[in-house]
Amino acid sequence: MSLSILPSARPLPAAQVYLVGAGPGDAELLTVRAVRVLAVADVVIYDRLVGPDVLDLVRADAERLFVGKMRGRHALSQDRINALLVDRARAGRRVVRLKGGDPFVFGRGGEEALAVAHAGLPLEIVPGITAASGCGAFAGIPLSHRDVAHSVVFVTAQSRAGMPPLDWQALARPFTTVVVFMGLAVLAEICERLLAHGAPPDRPTAVVENGSLPEQRVIEGTLASIAGRVREAAPAGPCLIVIGDAVGLRRSLSPNDELRPRASDLETILTS
Ligand SMILES: C[S@@+](CC[C@H](N)C(=O)[O-])C[C@H]1O[C@@H](n2cnc3c(N)ncnc32)[C@H](O)[C@@H]1O
Missing domain, CATH: 3.40.1010.10 (Tetrapyrrole methylase, N-terminal domain)
Structure with a gap:
């Protein structure tokens, strides 16, 4: 360069x-x-x-x-x-x-x-591009959207003493995209807590593994189904959890993950 x-x-x-x-x-x-x-x-x-x-x-x-x-x-x-x-x-x-x-x-x-x-x-x-932006972009999930997501909240599921005391009531609100770092091991608990605080079971939820890399995988579901789907998929790379109606927009944005170019493919695409 x-x-x-x-x-x-x-x-x-x-x-x-x-x-x-x-x-x-x-x-x-x-x-x-x-x-x-x-x-x-x-x-x-x-x-x-x-x-x-x-x-x-x-x-x-x-x-x-x-x-x-x-x-x-x-x-x-x-x-x-x-x-x-x-x-x-x-x-x-x-x-x-x-x-x-x-x-x-x-x-x-x-x-x-x-x-x-x-x-x-x-x-x-x-500064660097946080996994939240990188995974959003490469998985086709706009973290905010005027119709479905007015706020974006980044939380960690790990602090010095395990899961930190999060404001579940606020995280369960509609029109909110919740991005959870280091949350895979406690995914089921996160979903249960959001459901217990009033989030609907069909709220779209995705787990992005290895975001932006060639090995990227997106496991999609809802608050009710995502923990089971992730158990089946058994991701091994770093994973980011994204919860909210904005996740539902990825269907229209990236119908086929395999067709999404990586940044490093762009030169080939642009010059061919
Ligand atoms: C210690 S935190 C570091 C976060 C980092 N500083 C950032 O801004 O993205 C590590 C967590 O970030 C998330 N993460 C980092 N890179 C990722 C990637 N490429 N795909 C998915 N999640 C990622 C995972 O939740 C991982 O457990």
Whole structure:
């Protein structure tokens, strides 16, 4: 990718920490700023949701440190990740902390930014496309729509002590799209709680697995049926739950998932 078209791009200071959003998976969904930063980083600290195509954009001789959780192996604790960021930056290196989606959306980016700020080090936050937008776009679900969704709520199903105390009454309201991060393991409980707070059993609900990637799957159902369908489909990749009448619009927008182009297919499509 040529970046010479950006004469006004801000300079990239050395010895600074960059908290960079890697987007939902497809490397072409990175921001131009993220690509520039990856190309000059001395150290890149990344986790599980960052795909290989994104890592291909890292400078070849940069130090790459994986700090995510893998099957059978423990993740580095948040304190140790924070310390790693600070130590490498204090050693005069340009450090990129690369995180899936947007760093400030359920990604502990806030904790890492505070650790860097408390250490008195310069920091830049490079936003990324959150999985909510990426999955919405690639699954054909407009998160808002004047007729069916006047508000969009992002919630996490995981906090320090398991499921956080969510406002189920508000989430069950009509004209609302609810996007649940890290909710697959408690999908049945989420549906039960919404039903108990007055949401109708036929409210459209989708689970998007591996959003934006070639392996993307969309499992569709209703509040009453989705848990059973997901059990059958047994997704293994990262999954986002989207609940609300806007989910019902995907039928008209993406009748065939296999025909939806990925961002990286667009060049072929546009030049053929
Ligand atoms: C720790 S959160 C990080 C969210 C990220 N910061 C963002 O803005 O998208 C991880 C959760 O994001 C969701 N997620 C991230 N990437 C996804 C993808 N490509 N497809 C579906 N869900 C995804 C899943 O719910 C996953 O468990």
